[in-house]
Amino acid sequence: MDNARGEGVMKLKTLPPSLREKHRYIAIKIISESPVEYSDLENAIWNTMLDFLGEYGVAKTDFWIIKERWVKNDQTCVVRCNHLSVQDVLASLGLVTRLGDSRIAVKILKISGTLKGLNKK
Amino acid sequence: MYYDMHVHSAFSEGESSLEEIATQAKMLGYSGICFAEYFKGKQKMLELKEEIAKVSEKARIKIFLGFEARNSNELKRLVALRREYDVLLVRGYDTKLNRLAVETPEVDILTHPEYERKDSGLNHVLVKEAAKNNVSIEINFRNILINSKNSRSAVLSHITHNVMLCKKFKAPVIICSGAISHWQLRDPKIMISFAKLVGLDLHEAKLSLSEAPKRIINQIDERKSRKWIMPGVKEL
Structure with missing residues (x-):
């Protein structure tokens, strides 16, 4: 892979497990009057998170919505945060x-530590 | 086993029917809910009881009937009828009413003592009384939900203050949705995270949604038995 200047881009070496952030994946289901679109959901969640926790607060949660796991038919989705901020994220989702x-x-x-774990019963 | 002890239906100030609320609560994972309605006479109470029994069977969820007193006269009438219904709540906001509620052993829950106030509505004296008379202090979720920006932050700070006092003097804390519509009901896990956010430990937060309501529910059966005379007095 080359960048704009034509130089090769060096890929970062993957962090060893002990130095990686400890994630929690939260599977959620949206109960609504009418089916919702992913883009609306994404905006609503991000805006509520930023309003409630603030920019600094959201930065500390390492929050992300995993788009690939949005299932339109079931209205389910997966969001990610780090292991210390699960309660903060849940509270924001409630708002x-x-x-x-x-x-x-x-x-x-x-709530699971791995994406694979969410599928287990 | 999670319980929500403060929900309003269309009978008083709510927007949703009993059935809508019961179905939503069941889907979210509650084992039981308590409708906290305003008292409108004995006849209406009997009608409401019948309706609740029907809905409870249909939605397969335990439903309790509670009344929320809005002033001292209402509280007096409700205390006199204490055996006829399950849970007695007092709508906190007025200093005198807050005081009267925590001094009355018949009362189960003092709801949102910080509601529409510039202070938290409780102090060490009131919380000590609440601990003595076993009156639970409520963390009201709707109060947080309907406010935003600076008013929400004020509400959160008042609730945190009340929780700190309750922990210090060992007064029971209970978290309720206070919902007036079935869209204001929230998942039990979300309610627990709120209880943790306002200063309880995770374990205490879980107890405030499970054991604290359970204690009130156990008292209901005790009160309905013939041996019960008044709080603290029963036939042996």
Whole structure:
């Protein structure tokens, strides 16, 4: 892979497990009056998180919404944070009340340390 | 086993029917809920009881009937009828009413003592009384949900202050949604995380949604038995 200047881009070596951030993946289900779109959901969650926790607070949670795990038919999604801030993220998810015209509530399906673990019963 | 002990239906100030609320609560994972309605006479109470029994069977969830007293006269009437319903709540906000609530052993829950106030509505004297008379102090989730920006931060700070006092004087704390619509009900895990956010440990937060309501529910059966005379007095 070359960058704009034509130099080869060096890929960072993967961190050893002990130095990696300890993630928690939270599977959520959106209960709403009418089916919601992913883009609306993403905006609503990010805005609520930034309002409630602030920019600094969100930075500390290492928060991310995993787009690949959005299932439109089931209205389920997976969000990620680090192991220390699960409660903060859950609280923020509880404050999402509206997506456009439809009122929503978030149901927490499962919390796991790996994405694979979310599929286990 | 999680319970939500403070939900309003369309009977009083709510927007949703009993059935909508019961179904949503069941789906979110609650084992039981308590409708906290305003008292509108004995006849209406009997009608409400019948309706609740029907809905409870249909939605397969335990439902309790509670009444929320809004002033001292209402509280007096409700205390006199204490055997007829399950849970007695007092709508906190007025200093005198807060005081009266924590001094009355018949009361189960003092709801949002910090509601529409510039202070937290409780002090060390009131919390000591609450601990003595076993009156639970409520963390009201709707109060946090409907406010935003600076008013929400004020509410959170008042609740945190109250929780600190309750922990210090060992007064029971309970977390309720206080929902007036079934869209204001939240997942039990989210409620626990809120309880943790306002100063409880994770374990205490879990107890405030499970053991604290359970204690109130156990008292219901005790009160309905013939041996019960008044709080602290029963036939042996």
